[in-house]
Amino acid sequence: DAKTTQPNSMESNEEEPVHLPCNHSTISGTDYIHWYRQLPSQGPEYVIHGLTSNVNNRMASLAIAEDRKSSTLILHRATLRDAAVYYCIPRKTGANNLFFGTGTRLTVIP
Amino acid sequence: GAGVSQSPRYKVAKRGQDVALRCDPISGHVSLFWYQQALGQGPEFLTYFQNEAQLDKSGLPSDRFFAERPEGSVSTLKIQRTQQEDSAVYLCASSLASGTYANQQFFGPGTRLTVL
Numbered sequence: 387d388a389k390t391t392q393p394n395s396m397e398s399n400e401e402e403p404v405h406l407p408c409n410h411s412t413i414s415g416t417d418y419i420h421w422y423r424q425l426p427s428q429g430p431e432y433v434i435h436g437l438t439s440n441v442n443n444r445m446a447s448l449a450i451a452e453d454r455k456s457s458t459l460i461l462h463r464a465t466l467r468d469a470a471v472y473y474c475i476p477r478k479t480g481a482n483n484l485f486f487g488t489g490t491r492l493t494v495i496p
Numbered sequence: 497g498a499g500v501s502q503s504p505r506y507k508v509a510k511r512g513q514d515v516a517l518r519c520d521p522i523s524g525h526v527s528l529f530w531y532q533q534a535l536g537q538g539p540e541f542l543t544y545f546q547n548e549a550q551l552d553k554s555g556l557p558s559d560r561f562f563a564e565r566p567e568g569s570v571s572t573l574k575i576q577r578t579q580q581e582d583s584a585v586y587l588c589a590s591s592l593a594s595g596t597y598a599n600q601q602f603f604g605p606g607t608r609l610t611v612l
Contacts, residue, residue, distance in 0.1 A: 429500070429587050429603030430539065473538060482552065483529055484601060486538030 388413040388476035395491045398464040406459040406490055408474030413454055417476040421459050425470045469494045500604035502588050508610045509578045517573045517607045521590030528571050530563055531587040539587050578611045
């Protein structure tokens with residue numbers, strides 16, 4: 387499985403955009419990049435995923451580098467409810483389980 | 497709509513006791529997963545079911561851990577002769593389809609197990 391590197395922690399002011407980086411230099415060509423987040427005292431929840439093209443949904447945007455060795459999760463306007471640990475997870479096609487790392491703990495400052 | 501539910505939410509056991517943790521997946525979800533999350537760490541995979549078949553148990557840390565899903569819906573994770581290192585949050589997740597790239601897992605709130 388591809389190894390990922392994420393900053394341990396980040397801070398953002400409320401209402402500001404947040405860019406959460408992830409390096410996955412050993413990713414294979416068929417691995418999708420998934421992002422999950424875990425709010426305090428809750429189970430993880432799906433945020434977004436993509437393969438090569440940038441992706442948008444109601445929660446966030448995912449920008450994937452052209453060489454696919456890195457990606458960035460973008461929260462366009464951070465709210466206090468976005469304070470969570472964010473996990474970047476390369477996932478092989480056909481794989482069932484998720485391999486979480488230690489993620490990035492995002493603190494949102496009011 | 498109902499999500500994944502787990503019970504109990506908290507469990508305290510004395511070392512050596514057996515415990516059983518229950519997971520009720522989202523109705524109709526074929527796949528079910530168990531993960532273990534130690535304090536300050538990300539969740540780690542334990543085992544995976546497709547309907548009632550346990551297709552992957554490679555993450556179970558020892559033969560004291562046993563999981564079942566006899567009718568393809570509710571699942572139970574059993575830990576025999578609990579040890580202090582078993583203290584963790586046990587997360588259950590379910591998904592609608594298996595083996596596809598778009599497979600999104602829905603997680604329950606977890607059961608926090610503390611072994612004294």
